[in-house]
Amino acid sequence: MELSHNQIVLASGAATLSLALGIVLVKKLSRPDEFKVPLVGGEDADINALKLRYVREADVVLQEGYEKFRNEIFQVATPDGPRLFLPRRYAHDLKKYKRHEASGMKALADRHIGNYTTIDHESDIMLGAIKMDLNRNLGLFVGDVEEEIRLCFDTQFLPCDDWTPIDLHEQLLRVVAQASARIFVGAPLCRNDEWLECSTKFALDVMTGGEKLKQWSPWLRPVAQWFVPEMRRIHGDHQRARDLLAPELRRRRDEERAGVAVPRNDMIQWMFDRAKKTGDTSFDDKELANLQMLTATAAIHTTRLAIIHALYDLAAHPEYVEPLRQEIAAVRAEEGSPVLKKQTLTALRKLDSFMKESQRHSPPSVATFQRKAMVPITLSDGFHIPAGTIAQVNTNVLDETPAEWGDPHAFDGFRFYKLRTENNPEENSHKFQFVSPTYDSMQFGYGNDACPGRWFAGQQIKLVLAHILSNYDIKFADGLKERPKNFMFEVNVMADPSAVVLFKRIEKK
Numbered sequence: 001m002e003l004s005h006n007q008i009v010l011a012s013g014a015a016t017l018s019l020a021l022g023i024v025l026v027k028k029l030s031r032p033d034e035f036k037v038p039l040v041g042g043e044d045a046d047i048n049a050l051k052l053r054y055v056r057e058a059d060v061v062l063q064e065g066y067e068k069f070r071n072e073i074f075q076v077a078t079p080d081g082p083r084l085f086l087p088r089r090y091a092h093d094l095k096k097y098k099r100h101e102a103s104g105m106k107a108l109a110d111r112h113i114g115n116y117t118t119i120d121h122e123s124d125i126m127l128g129a130i131k132m133d134l135n136r137n138l139g140l141f142v143g144d145v146e147e148e149i150r151l152c153f154d155t156q157f158l159p160c161d162d163w164t165p166i167d168l169h170e171q172l173l174r175v176v177a178q179a180s181a182r183i184f185v186g187a188p189l190c191r192n193d194e195w196l197e198c199s200t201k202f203a204l205d206v207m208t209g210g211e212k213l214k215q216w217s218p219w220l221r222p223v224a225q226w227f228v229p230e231m232r233r234i235h236g237d238h239q240r241a242r243d244l245l246a247p248e249l250r251r252r253r254d255e256e257r258a259g260v261a262v263p264r265n266d267m268i269q270w271m272f273d274r275a276k277k278t279g280d281t282s283f284d285d286k287e288l289a290n291l292q293m294l295t296a297t298a299a300i301h302t303t304r305l306a307i308i309h310a311l312y313d314l315a316a317h318p319e320y321v322e323p324l325r326q327e328i329a330a331v332r333a334e335e336g337s338p339v340l341k342k343q344t345l346t347a348l349r350k351l352d353s354f355m356k357e358s359q360r361h362s363p364p365s366v367a368t369f370q371r372k373a374m375v376p377i378t379l380s381d382g383f384h385i386p387a388g389t390i391a392q393v394n395t396n397v398l399d400e401t402p403a404e405w406g407d408p409h410a411f412d413g414f415r416f417y418k419l420r421t422e423n424n425p426e427e428n429s430h431k432f433q434f435v436s437p438t439y440d441s442m443q444f445g446y447g448n449d450a451c452p453g454r455w456f457a458g459q460q461i462k463l464v465l466a467h468i469l470s471n472y473d474i475k476f477a478d479g480l481k482e483r484p485k486n487f488m489f490e491v492n493v494m495a496d497p498s499a500v501v502l503f504k505r506i507e508k509k
């Protein structure tokens, strides 16, 4: 939709007016003393300065909250109003609530105004397909995912015969999107540039469009959404996904009619099968396209970011390269096959430990356990959380690390390998895996609604890292030895995109 100059002027005028109105209202209606708990930064501080601090350095704000209030609940001023932060121990309380009582998805949808950005959409079909079908079939996919990863490196990466700068953010987006799409929509659609663009840009449009639309007062948003380019793109993305899926769906239906359908084992099939089994007649091609976009949104950027963090850590700690390579070579030799299998991935315990340590230092968010109270909630000490409140657990306080884990601030790539193999290996072998969310390790969330895609993510991360370790040397450009500092957007931890990593293909003997 093209806008005329007058429309744009009108829209900007309305935006400025509503922004001013919004700020006054936020100040008036959302005073942080709404909750009877202390405010980080103090009651007398300039509320807008506190909000800005939260946007830019939520990690520092939450650490400050922890140091000042220790085991007490505190609140933080955020652009979305005051937010409650709970000490870790309350995770035990919140974990008992079912998703219709304390919802992680609703908390996320609220943060990105999901009723406009279309992510306020909870689906049993999608959750079932990830939680059950995807996870049940993981062992069958290792070869397919690995093939897709290899194909991507062979066709999308520069030759790297000498040290070559690689745009990790861009290149790994392609690798992870294509490898995930192989399981979500199958081949050949998983290699279709347009599909990959559509399924990856959608998440960015949701985040950026949501932030822009939030600047408008809630009353103007129904109209304002059409003036925000990313918001207009979101609606287009849904239609595009439908159009791109159409030939694949037609082919499958034609084959079925002709009685020559080949059995398919991918997310498209699982979603249709689930709808059939549950008699959900509202599930159609449009809904399939929507759920594919949502699944891609949850899966791709998170997995890509974890790989980037791990590579930054590897470049900053090259002493881990050789032991990791040796582990991969040994496991491959034992398997007697150059292709990795599910069991061989499980045997990569040092790599698993390195991934977990990298994630401990650079989690996806410093408050991974967040819930919207859908009903009034009373915590074990009597603290009352009114319905509609978003509460988050302060999950990334390194000083709370159990003493037996060693120095919590050091980077010890084999910390979890040691914890798994020394003392009580039976119990610890499971507890300290990358994919195991525990009370002390909530990077994938906690409880029943912890990330259901973590096994798939873990598998992909291992495959990509094993491919890179086996084929390339890496280092930072300009002789940089330390990993670049992460930057924050609210509670989200982002890898510095300006860091340049050089790749050089290993000469095979």
Ligand code: HEM
Residues within 6 Å of the ligand: 104, 105, 127, 130, 295, 298, 299, 300, 302, 303, 306, 364, 368, 369, 370, 443, 444, 445, 446, 447, 448, 449, 450, 451, 452, 453, 454, 456, 457
């Ligand atoms: C390294 C990659 C990933 C990270 C760090 C990550 C992290 C998370 C976190 C922190 C949560 C919130 C859990 C909670 O509040 O208890 C979550 C939820 C979720 N994740 Fe992941 N995730 C990753 C990959 C994936 C993948 C690959 C998929 C899909 C295949 C996926 C699908 C989901 C879904 C559907 C939810 C919502 C679960 C629910 O509400 O029941 N994630 N993820």
